[in-house]
Amino acid sequence: MFKKIIKIFILTLMVLSNSYGNNKKELIFYVGITMIKPIDLLAKEFEKEFNCKIKILQGGSQDLYNSIKSSQIGDLYLPGSLSYRTDNLKDGLLLDGQFVGFNKLSFIVKKGNPKNIKPSLEELINEELSVVLGNDQSGSVGLATKKLLEKFNLYEKAIMNATFLATDSRNLISAIKENKADLTLNWYATIFWDENKNFAEVISLDENLSNKSKLVINLLKTSKNPLLAKKFMDFASSQRGRDVFKDFGFLNENELKEFNKVTF
Structure with a gap:
């Protein structure tokens, strides 16, 4: 089953990669399922602002990372936990990161x-x-x-x-x-x-049981448009991005106040 999922991702990405040569710049995002809604909303706003096209691939965080490794295609990766960044930095695929909220x-x-x-x-x-x-x-x-x-x-x-x-x-x-x-x-x-x-x-569980996980959006080494991808990272962590992530349950009022102090 796992191999079948990977093959589907790779075939999809091969099709998507063919459009990279178009005049309108395109970005490919790998996003964990829980974060799809805020990213989709921000992506639509970003597309209008920068006249680009964003394609979002969604799935389990580990499955998505395996797809990135196999296809060597894509611009940004947003998994559901910081551990997918820290555990995989050694592979060299994940470059800069931006904090955008918490999973609880x-x-x-x-x-x-x-x-x-x-x-x-x-x-x-x-x-x-x-x-x-x-x-x-x-x-x-x-x-x-x-x-x-x-x-x-x-x-x-x-x-x-x-x-x-x-x-x-x-x-x-x-x-x-x-x-x-x-x-x-x-x-x-x-x-x-x-x-x-x-x-x-x-x-809701008590704070010591909630296992709050930092959400960090990662620039991929495979990005064909790294400057544009970085602009989206900045947008996702801007005040507008924070408001959207708050609306979808990834930040509360206290976390908003401490946003700029979060390290990873």
């Missing part, structure tokens, strides 16, 4: 919380609940879940209790909407999507 783990349950689920990690090993977790091999939410639960010696028990593992944040929220799960551990921002608001709700 939260419980996502059915609208109205019919199972009366509490904000306790112990709920993930409750055998009376249908629990769906993220796969750490494909997406950032699964990797963050593993790191959090290992810290409290709950990972193996939670995995054994899980009904199944989902590849990414979108499939996690779909499990709730399709009545395949009572409880998921997912990124907080997914509840801000219009298509999810009527079906699911968030149960």
Whole structure:
């Protein structure tokens, strides 16, 4: 299955790369699923301002990085966790980075919380609940879940209790909407999507449990338009970019005030 996904990405990118010779400059972004909506909105504004075309490829953060390595095509990479930058810097593909917000783990349950689920990690090993977790091999939410639960010696028990593992944040929220799960551990921002608001709700975890992950957009060594790509990075971290990321749940008021002090 994984090889099939990579082949699809490579074929798609080969088609996209053919358009690089057009007069209108084009950028290719690799974006983790949870961040698609703010990036798509900012991309549309950026296209009008700079008369360019932006193509966005979405998926699990690890799958996207594997595609970048295989295709050697693309301009920017926004994974769902800083670890995808720090762990892969050695490959030399990721150059400059810009902080744009945070991903935060939260419980996502059915609208109205019919199972009366509490904000306790112990709920993930409750055998009376249908629990769906993220796969750490494909997406950032699964990797963050593993790191959090290992810290409290709950990972193996939670995995054994899980009904199944989902590849990414979108499939996690779909499990709730399709009545395949009572409880998921997912990124907080997914509840801000219009298509999810009527079906699911968030149960916020305590700060020491939320496993807040920094979001950093990365310039790729493979970029054919690095100056234009850098302009988008600046735009994404500008006041307008901050406002958009806040609207989609990636920043709160306190984090906005501390924005310029965040290091990575």
